[in-house]
Amino acid sequence: MDLQAVSGDDPREVLRAVRAAIDGAGPALGLGMVDTAPREVPAGTAVVVTTSGSTGIPKSVVLSRTALTAGARATAARIGEGAWLLALPASYVAGLQVLVRSIVSGREPTMLKGAFTPQAFAAAARDMASATGAREVPAYTSLVPAQLTKLLDAAEHDAAVGDALRSFEAILVGGQSLPAAVYDRARECGARIVRTYGSTETSGGCVYDGVPLDGVELRLVDGEVQVAGPTLADGYLDDPERTEATFVRDGDGTRWYRTGDAGVITDGVLAVRGRLDNVIISGGVNISLDRVEQVVRGVPGLANAVVVAVPDARWGEASVIVCARGNALRRSDADHLAAARSAVADEIGAHARPVRLVLLDEVATLASGKPDREAIRQAVRQTPH
CATH class of the missing domain: 3.40.50.12780 (ANL, N-terminal domain)
Structure with a gap:
């Protein structure tokens, strides 16, 4: 057609x-x-x-x-x-x-x-x-x-x-x-x-408050969230290789979508832990930036923060917290960074602590409202330490 x-x-x-x-x-x-x-x-x-x-x-x-x-x-x-x-x-x-x-x-x-x-x-x-x-x-x-x-x-x-x-x-x-x-x-x-x-690829939201919609199935394979059900896309236009790699069938013939997200399922309720590929190696240790961002957003004043990776002379890669100046932080930048580093150390470990807090005039977003992480990374790299 x-x-x-x-x-x-x-x-x-x-x-x-x-x-x-x-x-x-x-x-x-x-x-x-x-x-x-x-x-x-x-x-x-x-x-x-x-x-x-x-x-x-x-x-x-x-x-x-x-x-x-x-x-x-x-x-x-x-x-x-x-x-x-x-x-x-x-x-x-x-x-x-x-x-x-x-x-x-x-x-x-x-x-x-x-x-x-x-x-x-x-x-x-x-x-x-x-x-x-x-x-x-x-x-x-x-x-x-x-x-x-x-x-x-x-x-x-x-x-x-x-x-x-x-x-x-x-x-x-x-x-x-x-x-x-x-x-x-x-x-x-x-x-x-x-x-x-x-x-x-799932026709929009298919899991509400952690519980899949009727007809939707979830499973974890090597920690990756995978989805099956009638809402799945047919694949990618003119891209059979990506389609085959992303939509896989199990031994029973059920078709599953590989989300690329890490997650856990407890008593049938899904908790997403971030992107499997949004990981940096800092000082030889794998760190999920999504998990760091989740913890940082729990710090008062940082609910809309974005965490991105930057090159680091000492660790190879490190994470930084990015906020818009208009967020009207209630404490000093140093206090916010200290609070975020403490929260991340307690929740994940000292190795995952962000190295700095960067304030931008505007945090770039895509038309969908999601953070434009590549544009944010470029803006951070152009910001003096």
Whole structure:
């Protein structure tokens, strides 16, 4: 079948194209594609999402109608049905799934007018309430942690933003790990948060609060989280080698997606420990930067910190903590660094302690809201010690 490339800048254009693709009346939709030349894709394809994640390596993920709608229906079965607010770019899988859930439920999604701001979010939430008759229809939305943090900050002095957060039956938060401090703030505000885990290859979030959605299976192989179920992508467009390496079959023929994430499963509940490949060797010792970042984000004032690797003359590689200057840290930079180093030493070991704290005017992010780790590393390397 044919593939039609769409920029994704206009969410209403994406909604029309996705609806046609899912109904089988239109061509498959290509989102984020650099090469917009017409091409053929496998039958049953609804959307091809080109994404680089945080690694900078592009990959075009082929998602079928069956996979996308399976994810939407499993979400409704877990958290309930209702009306959805699109607050994320429609060109990324989390935003795309908001549209698919709306299509499957037979409801028109509400969309933010213009750029994401707390005020625009609050206005959209009010529009949803008036359109659906106040509380008669449950409302849902999906955010990334940076958006949630911005809303919580605004809610401290803008009651309308706090009311908007509390108006949703559930707010799905994914795309990256949600710092515990931000989660606690959201609960204190009265927001009902569901932490999600998934990727473009799983049609978005497929594990909610550590528990897989109906039909989704999890396993660990050499510490790597692997996922099976009806939400899996068909593979990567025009890249059979990557598809074969990433989607593997076991002896029973079950198809598993290798996430590249480290994790543990306790009593059926998944806890993700970070990327297997986000590891440095410092002084001859392997250190997971994701694990270091998780600990650092638990330090008051560092909930939005990013931890990246830099060359180090003594250790070969070392980690640094990066924050935006606008975070208004409550203690001195030295005190924050000391607190973070102490927390990391207690939780992981002295060998994993970050060597410094770097403040930037702005911490680079991708359009998905995730930290742009390569851009952050480059900025750190240009910052004087």
